[in-house]
Structures are given as C-alpha cells and as structure tokens.
Amino acid sequence: MLKTLRTIAGIGIVSEPAPPPDDALRRIEAIQSEILGVLGRALCIREIDAGSCNGCELEIHALNNPIYNIEGMGIRFVASPRHADLLLVTGPVSWHMATALRRTYEATPEPKLVVAVGDCGCNGGIFGTGYATAGPVSAIVPVDVAVPGCPPSPERLLQGILSAVAPLRAR
C-alpha cells in the first residue's frame, strides 16, 4: 500500500491540458460548461465497434489515459447506450453488425449524437463496401461528425467529440 501511495505521490499529475491550446482551448472550456449547462452532468459516450480492425480502439482507449484525461474534461464512457448522449462508432460497418448498430442507436435516448471514427467509419476505408461490409457508419445510422485517420490520434478524436457537442449550444 505504501509503495502504491508513494508511486502515486511520486509521479504527481501528468494530465495535459486539452488540445489545442490558446483560443481553441478557451472554446473547449466553453463547450465544457455548455455540456454541463445542457446536460447538467458529464457527457456520456457509448463506444461501438461496428467492424473495425481494432486499431481505432487502441486510440480510443488512449483517451482514458491520465495524459489525455478525458474524464477530467467532463466526458466519460458508459456501458449502456441507454445512458449515452453520444455514440462513438468505428467501422467499416460489417453487415453482420448492422442490426446491432441500428438497435444500439435506437436504444440511445434523444437528443443523441453520432461520431464516426477513422477512415473506415468515414468512408469504408481500405475495406470499402462489398458483400460483407456496408462501408461508412452513415450507411446505417445518421452521423453528426466524422473523424478521419487510420487510426485518428487521440487529439483528433477529442476534437471530433467536441465538434459534435458544439451545436448543442444552439439548441
């Protein structure tokens, strides 16, 4: 226990400020308070792998590390779509996952946002469309924001999530 505490104290806080810095950061802070203003609580994300190669998942996991510290920004991942405000979907959507994706979308309460992740989530990527893949996430559910990259960096993912939330201010 002592060693655990010593490690925690020794390392201190490694979290970085949210990207990008200066003006953009001020905007993100504003969005953060908007999230609270609109939802009254943290933004809840349900991640759905609808056919990904699992590369995007590596970077989505990284969002939760103490350096990106997404929870510190008032955003957290939840286990059920019924608790979610936003669906973070990786693709390409395989036809075998299409129904599961559609049902997960339907189980998410309004108002809901969808962020498609990765080149494959945006346009099918290297897998394209075919007998087994429907291609982009937008082929199955409405998409608010699409974040390209193979895989997109955690910074880009965070920007994508925040871009999706931004219009909430207008509502």
Place this chain on the structure above:
Amino acid sequence: MTLKRWWGDAEPLAGKPSGAILAVGPSEWLAASNDAAAAGGQLVGLWVTPYPGSTPAAIVRAALLVDGGLLVLELPLSSTAQRYRGLQDIFPAASRMQRAAADLTGVRSDGADQRPWLRHTAWAPDAAPLTGILPTREAIPAVDSYEFVRVEGEGVHEIPVGPVHAGIIEPGHFRFSIVGEKVLRLEERLGYVHKGIERRFTELPILEGHRLAARVSGDSAVAYSWAYCQALEGLARTVVPPRAVWLRALCLELERIQNHLGDLGALGNDAGFAFGLSQFSRIKEELTRTIAAALGQRYLFDAIVPGGIAVDLSDEAAHSLAVRLGRTASLVRELRTIYDDHAGVRDRFSGAGIVSTDLARRLGLTGLAARASGIGIDLRVDSPWPPYHVITPKLCMRRDGDVAARVNVRFDEVDESCRFARALLSDLPAGPLRERVDVATAARPGVGLIEGWRGPVLIALETREAGRIHRCHAHDPSWQNWPVLEHAVIGNIVPDFPLINKSFNLTYSGHDL
C-alpha cells in the same frame, strides 16, 4: 522416423525459412497429420483455395509446426463438391477453420459440426464469397438464429452477452450456461466483424496487400504486414537489406511492448485495481509518443513494406528510443512489485481461468497463452527468421496456466523485449532500407509466419497472374485460442469472465476476417 519421410519428400517453401510444402493424397493427408501430432506438432492454420475452371478444382492446405519447421500439406480436390477428411480429431482447432473454409469457398470437410461459422446472413448458404462475385448488398440482412448447444437441468439458465459489449471492446457473442454464479459452459459465436478481407485482398495489387494485411487485426499490424511481406518476398526471391530487417524486428518488439502494457493495465483494472490502469496507460502513452517521434507513427501500421521498411531512425531518435525503453522497463519492474504485493490483485489473478499443460497441448493452445501453460514455444527462438537467427530473445514461460501466469508472461516479455529492442538499436546495421520486389507468378503459395505478440501469425499468398493476388489467407493465433477460452472459464464464476477473457486478449477482427 516417419515424420522424416514427409520432410524428405517435401519441397522448400517460399517465404518462411525452414518451411516445406508437400502435395498429398487423402490417406497421406491424415497420416502426415497424425505423425506430426504424435511428434508434438501443432496445426498453425487450415484453409482452402478454389481454382475455378482448372484442375484441381480446389486445394485444401494445412500448415503444421513441427520439429521447429513449418510443413504445409496440400490436398487437391477434383471438385469443390468433394468432401475432404477433416483434421478435427487430430487437431481440435481445425473444426472452426474447416467451417470457415466452407462458408467462404463452399468446400466442406466431413467434420461432424457443419454449422456455419463466419457466415451469419450477409450471404446465402450456397454462395461462396471467394469463388463468385457476390452482389454488393443494399439492405440490412435479417438476424439469423444459431444453434447453440443447450445445457439442461435443474437451476441451469443462460446469459447471452453481446455482440455489443459493455466497454471499448470488439463485438462477439458469448452464451453462458450457468448454475448460480458458476459457469457450466461457455459457447462463443463470432463472425460479427467479418469484413470480407480475403475477398478484398484479391481486388488489390499484390504490392499493396501489406496495407490490408496490417489491418486484419490492428493491434498486430506489424506482425501481419511482416508475414505478408515475408510471403511476398519469398515468392519474389527478394533479399531484404539488413537495416530493414533489424528495423522490422524493432517494430515487432515495440508492438509487443505496447500491447502488453495495455493489457497489464486493463488486467489490473479488471481485478479492481484502477491504479494499475492509470499507471500502465501512462507508461504506454509515453512510449507511444517516443515511437511517434522516432518513427513517425504512434502505431506502426505502415512501417513494413514489400522489400523493406518505410520508416527510418536517426542516431538521435535511436538514442531517445533506447532511453525510453530502459525507463519503461524499470517503471514496469516497479509496478510489478506493487501487483505482486497487492493481496486483492493476487487473489483475483491466482487460480482464475486455469488451462493445464495437458489441456493446452490437446487443444493446440498457442502463443503467449501457451507459454503461460508450460508450452515453451516462441517462433523467434524455436523457428527463427532473420534477424532472430542471429540475435535472439529469451523465451519467457510459466507453468500454472492461470490469469496470474498470463500476467507474468507479459511482465517477463515486456522486460525481455525492452532489453532485446535496445540490443537491436545498439547493433543497427547501416545501409539501404528497401529492395525492389519483382513478383513472378507461382503455382504454389508463399507463406509468411511471424511470432506476433499474441502468437504465430500466418499469411499464405498466391499469385497466378502478374501483379495480382489470387488468394491471400490470413490466420491469427486466436483461432486456436478462442476455443480454449471456452474451457478456461468452466467452473469459474461469471464475474471472473472479463478478467479471464482479458488475460487471453484475443482478436475478433483478426479471426472474423
């Protein structure tokens, strides 16, 4: 003795060093497999290639790892309707591979289990995606029903889980039959992320297939792209420059360390020790950033290319990477003592999800999980390819076969790979990074076999028309290990499943193709 005969008759294999390929008839097909099994051999992969309009109409191939070499058996079939003798009684892992081959090519084995495996409803039972052009689908296919094995008796009930899981995890379905909290039986159903990868390969130029190979299972991008290039360079007889070979091995070890760090954190978290997740994910992120600074990619998806490597390292970058690796190793050693001293973590890890050495052998458990169950096979050591034939890592093995053993193998391997990667860096040859690749057509496949962080990754590549891929089969060690997971959870409590599952950390994408 008898095994020697098969090796003697076989011809050298393009690609994997110490590999051989042998055409066999139906009785030799079984005899050679039996001999390999008797000699302690393992089935690495089994796949079917159809040759529409030619003779033979299809060839079933089985890759066997035996005596430290790879022996590929070829069983020609005169018609795709002809049933071949399945290997499931010799190598139980063959069953799902045969079912998958039937789904993709229409060629069936005589195995008892004829249920579809990769096919749900995206294509019709009589359509074979690898032979005919299937129409691009317009509407979402209906949901099918799958015949799970029912467990009956007083107090038995089922828990269906998935395909969408409660976390940032790939999709698949688990059907638990339980009494109280105890698991009587787990049956997996996979295939949800089937993307038609093997069909897609045939649509790509052969010199671009490595990009798709890297995305068969993103967490093993280096292993797959290297296996692809090894197969391709074998067909083309390309000699890869030494610096590229060394850098490839560096990438493979970095991939191993990145994945192990992620798993060690997630395993701590699943044991209720969130401290572990934050510490390991921090160490992983710092290493990942150093990799990005040194090699230009956070994850090395597009590093390995036909003929060599697309990334290079300045002396300065090599130094900073070496320093980071040293730091990573010492931080992980510190965290290891914390995991070891933590009564709660120890309690959750020890005795959970045991796979005995005997069971592991019989079911063909492979890779990291096998090394945690007392099967000391690591291709980098036992069946090396360049540069592992001249610079060799230490084999890491445990015998207990529980979650703790799989955690310990990861701890040992992070330590060893950090040391080994630094050794590679200190010994980096100078010279060019890439050799030109001229691929001729070939009657037989080139086969690449690379020990990825999870286990042996196989690529079998065939070309019959200049520059085109006729067939590219990708095989992940998860094919062998998924069925063993079903056994590992028997008698455990349901809440331990996530921990046991994570301790294997098998791929869905690499399996579903």
